[in-house]
Amino acid sequence: MEVDVTQLTRRGSAVMRRSHRVSAERVTFGRGTNNEVPLVDIRIELSAAALSKVDDGLVVESLGQSPLRVNGSSVMTASVKPGDEVLIGPYRIALTEPPEGVDAALSIELVQPIGNSLSALVAGSRITVAAAAIGKRSMSWTALLVIVVACIVAPIAVYWAGLVPPWHERAPHPGPAGIVTLSWNAGQLSNPHRAFAVDCAACHQHAFIAVSDKACLTCHSQVGAHAEVHADLGPLHAKLATMRCTQCHQEHRGLKGLVIREAGLCVNCHRDLAGAAPGAGIKDVTGFPMGHPEFRATLVADPTGHRLVRHQLGTDPAPRDHPGLHFSHAAHLVPAGFPALGYKPMVCADCHKPEPGGLGFLPITYKGECQSCHALKFDSSVGLPWPDATVPHGDDSGIVAAVWNYYAGKALQTGITPPPAPPGVTRRAAGTPPPPAGTPPETVKAWVAKRTEEALRGVVLEPKRGCAYCHLGTGPNGKFELDKILPSPLAPAATTRVRIVAPVVMEARFLPKAQFDHAAHATSKCEDCHAARKSQSSSDVLIPGIQTCLRCHGGETAALRTQSTCITCHVFHHTDFGPMRMSTAKH
Amino acid sequence: MSLSDPLASSGRARPTRHESFLAYGGFRYLKLAALAGAVSLLIYVIDRPYGGRYGGSWAGYTLGTVGALLIAWLTWFGYRKRSYTEDSGRLTARLSAHVYLGLVLLLIATLHTGFHFGWNVHTLAYVLMCLVIASGVFGVLCYARYPRLMTENRGNMTMQQMLGRIASLNDELRTRAVTLDDATTILINRAVESTAIGGSVWRQLSGRYPGCTTAAAIAGLNAQAAAAAVAPDQEDAQRQIRLLLDEKTTLLGRIRRDISHKAMMDIWLYFHVPLSFALLAALSAHILSVFFLW
Numbered sequence: 001m002e003v004d005v006t007q008l009t010r011r012g013s014a015v016m017r018r019s020h021r022v023s024a025e026r027v028t029f030g031r032g033t034n035n036e037v038p039l040v041d042i043r044i045e046l047s048a049a050a051l052s053k054v055d056d057g058l059v060v061e062s063l064g065q066s067p068l069r070v071n072g073s074s075v076m077t078a079s080v081k082p083g084d085e086v087l088i089g090p091y092r093i094a095l096t097e098p099p100e101g102v103d104a105a106l107s108i109e110l111v112q113p114i115g116n117s118l119s120a121l122v123a124g125s126r127i128t129v130a131a132a133a134i135g136k137r138s139m140s141w142t143a144l145l146v147i148v149v150a151c152i153v154a155p156i157a158v159y160w161a162g163l164v165p166p167w168h169e170r171a172p173h174p175g176p177a178g179i180v181t182l183s184w185n186a187g188q189l190s191n192p193h194r195a196f197a198v199d200c201a202a203c204h205q206h207a208f209i210a211v212s213d214k215a216c217l218t219c220h221s222q223v224g225a226h227a228e229v230h231a232d233l234g235p236l237h238a239k240l241a242t243m244r245c246t247q248c249h250q251e252h253r254g255l256k257g258l259v260i261r262e263a264g265l266c267v268n269c270h271r272d273l274a275g276a277a278p279g280a281g282i283k284d285v286t287g288f289p290m291g292h293p294e295f296r297a298t299l300v301a302d303p304t305g306h307r308l309v310r311h312q313l314g315t316d317p318a319p320r321d322h323p324g325l326h327f328s329h330a331a332h333l334v335p336a337g338f339p340a341l342g343y344k345p346m347v348c349a350d351c352h353k354p355e356p357g358g359l360g361f362l363p364i365t366y367k368g369e370c371q372s373c374h375a376l377k378f379d380s381s382v383g384l385p386w387p388d389a390t391v392p393h394g395d396d397s398g399i400v401a402a403v404w405n406y407y408a409g410k411a412l413q414t415g416i417t418p419p420p421a422p423p424g425v426t427r428r429a430a431g432t433p434p435p436p437a438g439t440p441p442e443t444v445k446a447w448v449a450k451r452t453e454e455a456l457r458g459v460v461l462e463p464k465r466g467c468a469y470c471h472l473g474t475g476p477n478g479k480f481e482l483d484k485i486l487p488s489p490l491a492p493a494a495t496t497r498v499r500i501v502a503p504v505v506m507e508a509r510f511l512p513k514a515q516f517d518h519a520a521h522a523t524s525k526c527e528d529c530h531a532a533r534k535s536q537s538s539s540d541v542l543i544p545g546i547q548t549c550l551r552c553h554g555g556e557t558a559a560l561r562t563q564s565t566c567i568t569c570h571v572f573h574h575t576d577f578g579p580m581r582m583s584t585a586k587h
Numbered sequence: 588m589s590l591s592d593p594l595a596s597s598g599r600a601r602p603t604r605h606e607s608f609l610a611y612g613g614f615r616y617l618k619l620a621a622l623a624g625a626v627s628l629l630i631y632v633i634d635r636p637y638g639g640r641y642g643g644s645w646a647g648y649t650l651g652t653v654g655a656l657l658i659a660w661l662t663w664f665g666y667r668k669r670s671y672t673e674d675s676g677r678l679t680a681r682l683s684a685h686v687y688l689g690l691v692l693l694l695i696a697t698l699h700t701g702f703h704f705g706w707n708v709h710t711l712a713y714v715l716m717c718l719v720i721a722s723g724v725f726g727v728l729c730y731a732r733y734p735r736l737m738t739e740n741r742g743n744m745t746m747q748q749m750l751g752r753i754a755s756l757n758d759e760l761r762t763r764a765v766t767l768d769d770a771t772t773i774l775i776n777r778a779v780e781s782t783a784i785g786g787s788v789w790r791q792l793s794g795r796y797p798g799c800t801t802a803a804a805i806a807g808l809n810a811q812a813a814a815a816a817v818a819p820d821q822e823d824a825q826r827q828i829r830l831l832l833d834e835k836t837t838l839l840g841r842i843r844r845d846i847s848h849k850a851m852m853d854i855w856l857y858f859h860v861p862l863s864f865a866l867l868a869a870l871s872a873h874i875l876s877v878f879f880l881w
Contacts, residue, residue: 033766042761042765042775046768064769114761117755117757117758124782128853129850132791136856139857139861140863142861143862144864144867147711151869152868152872156879182707183707183711184707184880185705186642186707186877188705204880207879208881210881253641
């Protein structure tokens with residue numbers, strides 16, 4: 001067949017044509033040079049397609065793997081006629097009307113040129129981070145807005161709209177509003193306050209205003225004041241009045257708690273308290289242990305008048321207590337023991353029983369601690385109509401009555417030995433009726449009274465068994481004023497109760513200004529601090545001085561001693577001074 | 588150079604050789620930062636508030652204020668470095684100050700915390716600050732290391748030159764592969780049309796291109812040679828194609844390494860800048876919250 005082949009090249013609007021004639025049985029197209037129409041492009045197979053003449057026209061078929069696009073359809077073979085278009089790779093072959101004597105005429109045009117390699121290369125490559133990554137500006141804005149909304153707008157909204165219900169109304173679960181406010185939490189809350197940690201407004205009641213006393217006293221309304229209302233504190237009064245709770249109690253410091261323990265907080269005022277407020281009667285303290293005065297024990301100065309006095313320990317002469325009782329610790333702590341106790345030596349705990357909580361000890365009573373050995377029984381040689389008679393302890397009139405009853409009873413039972421008749425006493429004339437029965441003769445009453453008086457002197461004053469063994473009398477120098485209680489002559493009982501035994505005033509706390517916790521020191525022995533074994537008199541003060549404490553306790557930064565600060569032993573809030581008053585400071 | 592040299596007219600001598608921004612002015616800003624650090628430590632140590640040190644004592648407030656002002660000044664550098672109209676000071680000086688004062692900020696802010704940390708916006712601000720400083724340190728290290736590596740890698744060529752050479756190699760490959768068989772031309776065509784240069788951030792950084800079509804073409808040619816499936820008349824053409832492919836591979840390696848180095852020098856700023864703005868937001872939240880819930 002004869003085929004006219006025209007190569008078209010466009011440049012702008014101009015078109016260049018180059019034609020030549022091909023004679024072949026079959027016109028093949030392809031990259032190989034053996035083709036009748038070589039299409040020199042790497043994108044085309046060596047033998048791509050063939051055009052053949054058949055009876056009723058022309059047929060084009062694909063010789064390689066890829067199909068041809070004939071008039072838009074992908075086919076492997078198709079009949080073609082003038083006016084059709086065939087796309088082989090990047091080349092377009094358009095069939096035109098062949099001239100006379102020619103079987104086919106076609107024009108070939110490269111419609112998909114390779115183009116500029118460099119620009120193709122650059123266009124297909126992202127060679128900088130800026131080309132491939134999200135822009136810095138958008139990332140910055142996103143980050144900024146997220147944090148502003150989550151950490152500024154949301155917490156403020158939650159606070160002002162009151163979206164966190166007050167802690168006493170809220171269920172334990174915090175909820176999303178609570179989580180938002182927790183982002184502003186500057187530090188862990190102390191253990192008791194953690195229950196309402198999400199409710200910032202519980203304490204921070206007003207924005208931009210420091211936590212006020214009012215917030216604390218809402219719950220802690222019963223906490224005690226530091227000084228009495230009308231205490232004479234001089235210029236320190238104003239200082240105390242403007243103190244705020246938060247000066248000593250700081251939250252957001254973790255589980256360890258709110259109280260600031262540094263001694264400096266206390267020493268700031270107490271370093272010159274004696275000068276500024278002498279009426280307070282408190283000595284200056286400049287620190288611990290250096291600068292802390294020797295302890296002053298509260299002692300009974302005068303048991304009858306109930307007068308107490310504070311006396312410094314360790315002075316010469318030593319301080320003396322006046323509990324109104326004769327008692328020797330040494331006599332009780334003898335190693336041999338006592339028969340009543342099975343000859344086991346006594347120990348401190350036999351009488352000093354710790355109170356609940358272990359801070360101090362229960363009061364010592366006759367009934368609880370002394371009676372088991374010192375029972376006030378009548379002698380067994382005395383024949384009593386009732387067994388185990390004891391003199392009632394603590395009831396002076398009762399003692400008189402007991403003794404009097406004893407002798408009256410005896411008189412009734414066994415009769416009396418009348419005293420010899422004094423001269424001049426008229427005998428009852430014979431024949432005259434006796435006095436009516438039921439009325440004891442004057443002589444009987446007098447006998448009872450006399451015997452009672454004698455016995456009482458023995459009961460009371462007997463040095464081994466009587467009241468005087470342990471007690472002091474109400475008279476001067478502890479003398480027993482027996483006349484007060486002796487019935488003479490057996491007058492009707494006095495209308496008021498009398499006392500001849502001075503009251504016993506035993507201090508429960510010798511150092512009431514501090515809280516010494518015996519339970520915390522339970523592993524020590526009593527004798528480590530109290531020299532009781534050698535004490536023979538109850539006026540000995542057995543309270544240890546500060547040097548005893550300093551054996552183990554040191555200052556707040558002590559390395560080799562127990563670190564101690566003011567509030568280790570002392571208390572700031574005294575409930576007996578009334579409730580804490582709100583600060584008069586501005587915030 | 589320019590007709591009017593402002594520095595020459597002001598009398599200041601321009602250095603005749605490159606002076607690193609770290610050594611600028613005889614380490615002037617390093618000394619300044621060291622002094623600031625020492626003063627901060629002193630302030631921290633002499634304040635012993637009741638209840639322990641924390642951000643709200645007088646020392647805490649001082650260090651916090653200084654730290655906040657420093658953060659603002661350091662962020663301002665990002666704006667100032669783009670202004671070329673200012674004549675006062677040189678960019679090197681400002682960068683040197685930025686780096687050293689940024690480093691001492693870490694100390695100042697840590698002292699300000701009193702070493703109290705928690706799950707809150709305050710520690711968030713601190714952590715963001717640490718990340719900003721860490722990314723900055725990384726940037727300084729990159730700037731110290733990579734420029735030299737890039738120069739050594741490139742030899743005498745610029746990136747444009749290298750890309751142009753690749754493009755012409757592609758053209759040559761296309762021309763020469765025309766006479767080869769279909770299997771080979773498919774490989775060459777793919778190598779030419781999908782030359783993998785750059786790509787995602789990760790690919791740029793790693794410099795690893797497992798799907799490199801040029802390498803695949805070489806592997807294909809090797810397989811053909813191993814299978815002895817090369818026709819004798821094609822051997823010559825194949826050899827030439829191999830040479831071209833080898834040269835392209837070497838050049839591609841250089842380009843990819845260059846891209847990787849450049850990416851390392853750029854990527855740190857993608858952390859440094861957004862984190863700085865996040866820090867500004869968190870810092871504002873911190874300062875506001877501290878006074879809001881006083």
